[in-house]
Amino acid sequence: MISNPDRLWSATGNRMKRSAIREVLKLTQRGDIISFAGGLPAPDSFPTAEIAEIAREVLEQDGAAALQYGTTEGDNRLRQVLVDRYNNIEDIGISIDNLVICTASQQGLDLIGKIMIDPGDKVICGLPSYLGGISAFKSYGADLIGITLDDKGLRSDLLEIKLKELQMRGEKPKFIYIIPDFQNPAGITMPKSRRLEILELAHKYDVLIVEDSPYREVRFEGESQPMLYNLDNSGQVVTLGTLSKIFVPGFRIGWMIGHETIVDKFVMAKQSADLCTSSFVQKIAALYFEKGYFDKNLRYIIDSYRKKRDLMLKSFEEYMPEEVTWTTPEGGLFLFMYLPETMDAGELLFDAIDEKVAYVQGDVFHCDGSGKNTLRINFSFASEEMNVEGVKRLANVIRKKL
Amino acid sequence: MISNPDRLWSATGNRMKRSAIREVLKLTQRGDIISFAGGLPAPDSFPTAEIAEIAREVLEQDGAAALQYGTTEGDNRLRQVLVDRYNNIEDIGISIDNLVICTASQQGLDLIGKIMIDPGDKVICGLPSYLGGISAFKSYGADLIGITLDDKGLRSDLLEIKLKELQMRGEKPKFIYIIPDFQNPAGITMPKSRRLEILELAHKYDVLIVEDSPYREVRFEGESQPMLYNLDNSGQVVTLGTLSKIFVPGFRIGWMIGHETIVDKFVMAKQSADLCTSSFVQKIAALYFEKGYFDKNLRYIIDSYRKKRDLMLKSFEEYMPEEVTWTTPEGGLFLFMYLPETMDAGELLFDAIDEKVAYVQGDVFHCDGSGKNTLRINFSFASEEMNVEGVKRLANVIRKKL
Numbered sequence: 001m002i003s004n005p006d007r008l009w010s011a012t013g014n015r016m017k018r019s020a021i022r023e024v025l026k027l028t029q030r031g032d033i034i035s036f037a038g039g040l041p042a043p044d045s046f047p048t049a050e051i052a053e054i055a056r057e058v059l060e061q062d063g064a065a066a067l068q069y070g071t072t073e074g075d076n077r078l079r080q081v082l083v084d085r086y087n088n089i090e091d092i093g094i095s096i097d098n099l100v101i102c103t104a105s106q107q108g109l110d111l112i113g114k115i116m117i118d119p120g121d122k123v124i125c126g127l128p129s130y131l132g133g134i135s136a137f138k139s140y141g142a143d144l145i146g147i148t149l150d151d152k153g154l155r156s157d158l159l160e161i162k163l164k165e166l167q168m169r170g171e172k173p174k175f176i177y178i179i180p181d182f183q184n185p186a187g188i189t190m191p192k193s194r195r196l197e198i199l200e201l202a203h204k205y206d207v208l209i210v211e212d213s214p215y216r217e218v219r220f221e222g223e224s225q226p227m228l229y230n231l232d233n234s235g236q237v238v239t240l241g242t243l244s245k246i247f248v249p250g251f252r253i254g255w256m257i258g259h260e261t262i263v264d265k266f267v268m269a270k271q272s273a274d275l276c277t278s279s280f281v282q283k284i285a286a287l288y289f290e291k292g293y294f295d296k297n298l299r300y301i302i303d304s305y306r307k308k309r310d311l312m313l314k315s316f317e318e319y320m321p322e323e324v325t326w327t328t329p330e331g332g333l334f335l336f337m338y339l340p341e342t343m344d345a346g347e348l349l350f351d352a353i354d355e356k357v358a359y360v361q362g363d364v365f366h367c368d369g370s371g372k373n374t375l376r377i378n379f380s381f382a383s384e385e386m387n388v389e390g391v392k393r394l395a396n397v398i399r400k401k402l
Numbered sequence: 403m404i405s406n407p408d409r410l411w412s413a414t415g416n417r418m419k420r421s422a423i424r425e426v427l428k429l430t431q432r433g434d435i436i437s438f439a440g441g442l443p444a445p446d447s448f449p450t451a452e453i454a455e456i457a458r459e460v461l462e463q464d465g466a467a468a469l470q471y472g473t474t475e476g477d478n479r480l481r482q483v484l485v486d487r488y489n490n491i492e493d494i495g496i497s498i499d500n501l502v503i504c505t506a507s508q509q510g511l512d513l514i515g516k517i518m519i520d521p522g523d524k525v526i527c528g529l530p531s532y533l534g535g536i537s538a539f540k541s542y543g544a545d546l547i548g549i550t551l552d553d554k555g556l557r558s559d560l561l562e563i564k565l566k567e568l569q570m571r572g573e574k575p576k577f578i579y580i581i582p583d584f585q586n587p588a589g590i591t592m593p594k595s596r597r598l599e600i601l602e603l604a605h606k607y608d609v610l611i612v613e614d615s616p617y618r619e620v621r622f623e624g625e626s627q628p629m630l631y632n633l634d635n636s637g638q639v640v641t642l643g644t645l646s647k648i649f650v651p652g653f654r655i656g657w658m659i660g661h662e663t664i665v666d667k668f669v670m671a672k673q674s675a676d677l678c679t680s681s682f683v684q685k686i687a688a689l690y691f692e693k694g695y696f697d698k699n700l701r702y703i704i705d706s707y708r709k710k711r712d713l714m715l716k717s718f719e720e721y722m723p724e725e726v727t728w729t730t731p732e733g734g735l736f737l738f739m740y741l742p743e744t745m746d747a748g749e750l751l752f753d754a755i756d757e758k759v760a761y762v763q764g765d766v767f768h769c770d771g772s773g774k775n776t777l778r779i780n781f782s783f784a785s786e787e788m789n790v791e792g793v794k795r796l797a798n799v800i801r802k803k804l
Contacts, residue, residue, distance in 0.1 A: 016517065048466075104676055139674050250471070278654045
């Protein structure tokens with residue numbers, strides 16, 4: 001080995017830290033722990049038989065192309081299926097040139113970071129926000145500015161104060177990172193009115209918005225709110241989507257929708273990052289949609305997760321000490337929990353793991369390190385019975401610390 | 403859209419350029435062009451029936467895991483299969499902790515760039531070198547230093563001069579990028595003696611080596627030369643491998659082998675880049691090896707590409723003007739051609755495309771822009787008949803310009 005391995009790392013390499021979620025997930029691989037930590041879909045929602053049937057069909061009909069290199073932009077049939085779906089459901093009027101496949105939306109976050117962020121660049125995000133987004137942006141040296149959420153999502157009043165303050169210093173953030181639907185981790189959905197307020201600020205202060213919406217179609221109740229991309233319709237919003245929560249995460253298929261200028265740069269970055277996403281899984285996914293299997297399975301996912309959420313909320317009511325509160329998401333995979341201000345969810349995690357239950361401490365989702373008394377609970381992965389048992393264990397752990 | 407989109411890009415974003423290969427490949431999607439441009443395997447080498455059988459088996463036996471998120475390091479069965487294979491064939495004594503799956507070796511190149519290269523950092527590579535490596539390193543701002551090859555690969559005498567010169571200036575390159583087997587694009591294989599010379603310099607000047615060896619197992623004749631990783635055995639070599647040329651590129655499976663210190667940082671970078679590579683294709687690949695299908699198919703690939711190379715060389719002898727020379731690779735997918743010094747392969751390409759034949763101009767593989775009179779010819783993708791017809795067309799194009 002070279003004499004001083006530390007000399008190898010770039011500034012980016014030096015900024016890389018092991019993810020807290022990842023380390024927790026490792027602990028929870030012990031079979032007897034009930035883990036609320038990951039963001040994993042329920043395995044019983046995976047349409048294995050249909051995928052086996054379609055894989056065979058793809059290989060028989062289109063094997064040479066399915067196993068070959070594909071274009072960097074992605075498989076055209078899959079792109080068209082997704083474009084049609086967006087245009088039908090969301091009426092956003094995009095063409096295939098606005099949508100690029102990426103290796104799940106995590107790659108979308110990473111490539112946006114790569115093409116846009118120089119060390120020290122400001123990026124605005126919610127307090128809290130998706131850890132994978134925070135990590136990707138931080139890896140490129142982003143100076144993240146957190147804006148507190150209320151029950152409508154990222155607070156537009158605080159956003160304007162911050163944008164004004166930056167403007168007075170002659171600074172402009174690279175973008176505002178928004179997870180508008182069933183926000184990860186907070187579970188909050190932004191109503192149309194707040195979306196419009198934020199877009200107005202984005203236009204006024206001339207700042208791009210990155211809209212990350214992996215759970216948008218996993219809505220249990222209430223009315224779907226228009227996409228920021230749609231409300232804007234000027235190219236100032238970039239939207240990330242993924243099949244991970246509405247089909248299967250094991251295919252690693254996501255996409256970025258944006259203005260041609262951004263698509264063009266994104267494709268160049270993707271080419272150097274992995275040349276292309278697997279043609280095989282893209283072609284399976286395209287045919288899965290074309291055969292009309294998608295919607296039926298999505299309904300199953302929604303019904304199943306709604307039941308799990310309802311039962312989890314009921315169990316919280318039943319077992320949690322009254323000092324504890326939580327959010328009630330209209331969809332998605334996560335609940336967010338608030339312990340009494342004096343408690344530290346990171347410290348509590350060790351006790352929880354001793355009691356064979358795990359979660360993710362909320363401070364890792366806060367770019368400013370706040371949120372010590374918060375934690376994120378996934379309700380999609382474990383069975384209903386295990387979810388209830390996990391809540392009991394967690395309630396006991398919390399109660400002991402009160 | 404924001405008022406000035408150019409303001410969006412980071413320094414990296416600004417360095418991104420559309421790849422010449424990619425643009426040529428687009429032109430060659432017209433059906434009537436015989437393309438020697440891509441690095442595509444022969445579609446008839448894809449074991450579609452076996453993959454269909456195994457996909458079904460994986461989904462039946464392990465569907466929930468195959469469609470779920472996997473660990474960032476990769477599927478343990480696949481890692482073990484690859485580790486065992488390396489230890490059996492190459493006797494390199496690695497453990498599973500030394501090998502990480504990535505989304506094909508292009509991601510390996512990208513992540514090595516990300517964790518190691520700061521703008522202005524020196525990286526040494528061959529003149530010529532794989533374009534995807536050059537692009538990845540340049541995207542992070544690497545200052546590439548090209549070292550001329552001779553018939554044994556990267557010249558160790560010139561390497562020492564350069565390393566000494568850098569040392570006198572108090573500089574140290576981040577790594578030396580070597581493609582030792584059937585080098586892309588030059589087709590040259592580095593003999594053991596040259597490998598030892600380069601390793602000695604790497605140790606003397608305390609510099610890491612990145613060994614990129616996608617075609618290593620596609621050897622038509624002659625004796626396999628030991629891996630740099632093996633000759634070093636001190637952790638100072640990082641090796642990249644891939645299934646793209648020895649199985650299928652459509653799975654996007656590659657790997658990085660290295661010292662635990664580097665593996666650790668690499669995994670952190672991969673986590674933020676795409677969380678994990680598709681579990682589904684990893685599990686199919688693992689079972690494909692376990693069932694013993696791999697070696698039989700590899701023999702088919704080797705035999706088929708050897709025949710194609712032989713016929714291509716014969717056609718060159720027959721049709722090429724005598725002013726043109728080329729390399730004779732012992733394996734791999736590419737031949738490298740030298741036109742007379744006064745000819746420009748980039749200019750010639752327009753004429754070639756008019757005559758319905760395409761290749762990649764050699765200067766794009768030269769980090770210093772030299773090699774104007776060179777070009778890369780792929781012989782694996784097209785049929786033997788098309789290869790011969792393509793050589794005739796290309797010979798005509800060249801002859802007209804003499």
